Amino acid sequence: MADTDSMILAQGLRKSFGDFEAVKGIDVDVRRGEAFGFLGPNGAGKSSTMRMIAAVSPVSAGVLRILGLDPATDGPEIRARIGVCPQEDTLDTELTVRDNLYVYGRYFGLPRKEVRQRVDELLEFVQLTEKASAMVEDLSGGMKRRLTIARSLVNRPEVLLLDEPTTGLDPQARHVVWDRLFRLKQQGVTLVLTTHYMDEAEQLTDRLVVMDKGLIVAEGSPLSLIAEHSTREVAELRFGVAEIGNSHEAIAGKVADLAERVEVLPDRLLLYTADGEETIAQVHERGLEPVATLVRRSTLEDVFLRLTGRTLVD
Amino acid sequence: MPDRTDDVRSTAPSNPIAGAARMFDYWAILYRRTWKGSVITSFVSPLLYVLAMGVLLGGFIQGDPSELEGATSYLDFVAPGLLAAQAMTIVFGEVTYPVMGMVKWHRTYFGMTATSLGIPDVIVAHLGFVLFRVALSCAVFVVVMAPFGVFASVGGALVAFLVQLLVGLAFATPVYALSAGLKNESPFALVYRLGLIPLFLFSGAFFPVANLDRWMEVLAKATPLWHGVDLTRMFTLGQVDWSMVAVHVAYLGGLALLGWFWAVRRLTKRMVS
Structure with a gap:
């Protein structure tokens, strides 16, 4: 089993908390240099999976190898070689930005001089050089996240684990984080991330698995998943307040034959079709008057809706 | 992130002492930020205690060695009691709320154990810092008391x-263990x-337990x-009664050891799921 390019290998991986089974047997193989994603709504089992991969949460059943090592016996050795950016910040708010990175580097057994040099480089990389002497509690959410990412890089990890890297950040801060992660990807760092944002998964991952209720329901590249599970375009129709005999369900019945598939959401109808404009024209021909229409390309959100019947963000 | 090939590799520590040594800088930085406040109190409070209890209160008490476990004055009797009580008090302060902070409020321990460090490493380092605080404050206490002639x-x-x-x-490991497993801070009041407080008042620091x-x-x-x-x-x-010394050392050492195993177990149970 000297497969040196397999960074993470899971077979029939399970995680239980008492009677509750959070992960119900998943198979994953992450290759060197890949950007791999777990996409799914809250409670899908993504974070439980990530904590097992980070070698901080024991495996309940199945096989898990990280860098070819078994987390049950080689936890410290694995953690020495991976980087972890947890969902909840665990930064030391009583220390400065620089000291947070410095002490973390020391935890990995790196010599002081080496750590100081890396800290300077990492501050530069996450654009926090000017904030080096600031206390962590004075940073914005986006800066804290970048600091956490910098901290997870201090041991030059072979795999970087990111659990919901941009949850809770405003759109601008998200784009800065994405940009930094994209650079890491370009440098060949293996990225493994969980997210419930389909745009994040589309932007950052080469390959992803869609998780729902502890199981993997689909696997592939963002484009191949969309091609496989959705149509090229989606026509979104909004109608006014539903009237009796004219509910969304009733309207859906009237247009069902115009699209490959129709989804009824609380506020709109989604018509899955190869040509959205054409479909909307046909809707109008039938005398239906939506108050607003939108044609867009299919996204991973649509894939998820198709596979689970639910939206990613409730 | 720079990509150099002459990498200094990060490694797993070979034992908890080696692991704890990696956290020296963390605790040193933390202490550098707080030492000023603690230095003043650790100098002033023993002075006040020795003056109030030993000199002023002791002035009303007849120094009878047969009544005072061999001490010729109340000051001589109470000084070692104050010293040991000080050590205990420092420990309680360091391993109750601060431990809960590391586990629950700031989650600092979770950041530490996401590295190649393990839970025993983290506990050894924290206890090492507690012992440093005890050593420093008791050293000051001894120096403050020395001019009063309380040491033979x-x-x-x-x-x-x-x-x-x-x-x-002996106090640090069991109280640490207790704190590490608590869900919230309200039991600390108890x-x-x-x-x-009962330990402080009734364990022979201020009067002979006889x-x-x-x-x-x-x-x-x-x-x-x-x-x-x-x-x-x-x-x-x-x-010095050497047979009693052996009893005391065995008791305190045994308690510290039991507390250690309990601490590792409770913190592991709390953090690993």
Whole structure:
């Protein structure tokens, strides 16, 4: 089993908390240099999976190898070689930005001089050089996240684990984080991330698995998943307040034959079709008057809706 | 992220002491930020205690060695009690709320154990810092008390100081274990009111436990602080009973060891799921 390019290998991986089974047997193989994603709504089992991969949460059943090592016996050795950016910040708010990175580097057994040099480089990389002497509690959410990412890089990890890297950040801060992660990807760092944002998964991952209720329901590249599970375009129709005999369900019945598939959401109808404009024209021909229409390309959100019947963000 | 090939590799520590040593800089940085406040209190409070209890209150008490476990003045009797009680108090302060902060409020421990460090490493480092605080504050205490002539010899003072490290450890590991497993901070009020304060008052620091009813005396002699106080007092008074020294050291050392295993178990249970 000297497969040196397999960074993470899971077979029939399970995680239980008492009677509750959070992960119900998943198979994953992450290759060197890949950007791999777990996409799914809250409670899908993504974070439980990530904590097992980070070698901080024991495996309940199945096989898990990280860098070819078994987390049950080689936890410290694995953690020495991976980087972890947890969902909840665990930064030391009583220390400065620089000291947070410095002490973390020391935890990995790196010599002081080496750590100081890396800290300077990492501050530069996450654009926090000017904030080096600031206390962590004075940073914005986006800066804290970048600091956490910098901290997870201090041991030059072979795999970087990111659990919901941009949850809770405003759109601008998200784009800065994405940009930094994209650079890491370009440098060949293996990225493994969980997210419930389909745009994040589309932007950052080469390959992803869609998780729902502890199981993997689909696997592939963002484009191949969309091609496989959705149509090229989606026509979104909004109608006014539903009237009796004219509910969304009733309207859906009237247009069902115009699209490959129709989804009824609380506020709109989604018509899955190869040509959205054409479909909307046909809707109008039938005398239906939506108050607003939108044609867009299919996204991973649509894939998820198709596979689970639910939206990613409730 | 720069990509150099002459990488200094990060590694797993070979044992908890080696792991804890990697956290030296963390605790040093933290202490550098807080030492000013603690230095003043650790100098002033022993002075106030020795003056109020030893000199002023002691002025009303007849110095009868047969009544005061061999001390010729109340000041000589109470000084070692204050010293051991100080060691205990410092420990309670360091391993109650701060431990909960590391586990629950700031989640600092989770950041630490996401690295190649393990839970025992983290506990050793934290306890190492607690012992440092005990050592520093007891050293100040000894220096403040010395001019009052409470030490029979320099050697006795030195051993009495070292005893405080054992007393500190005997309290630190079990109280740490207790704190590590608590879901919230409200039990700490009980720990202080029903633990620290009765121990402080009734473990032979301020009066000979022989003055208590028989059953209360037995109870008092079962407490770790009594063992600590008696051990300290033997060396400050220069009246050492080596068989009792062995009993005290075994008791305090045993408690520290049991507390250690309990601490590792409770923190592991709390953090690993």
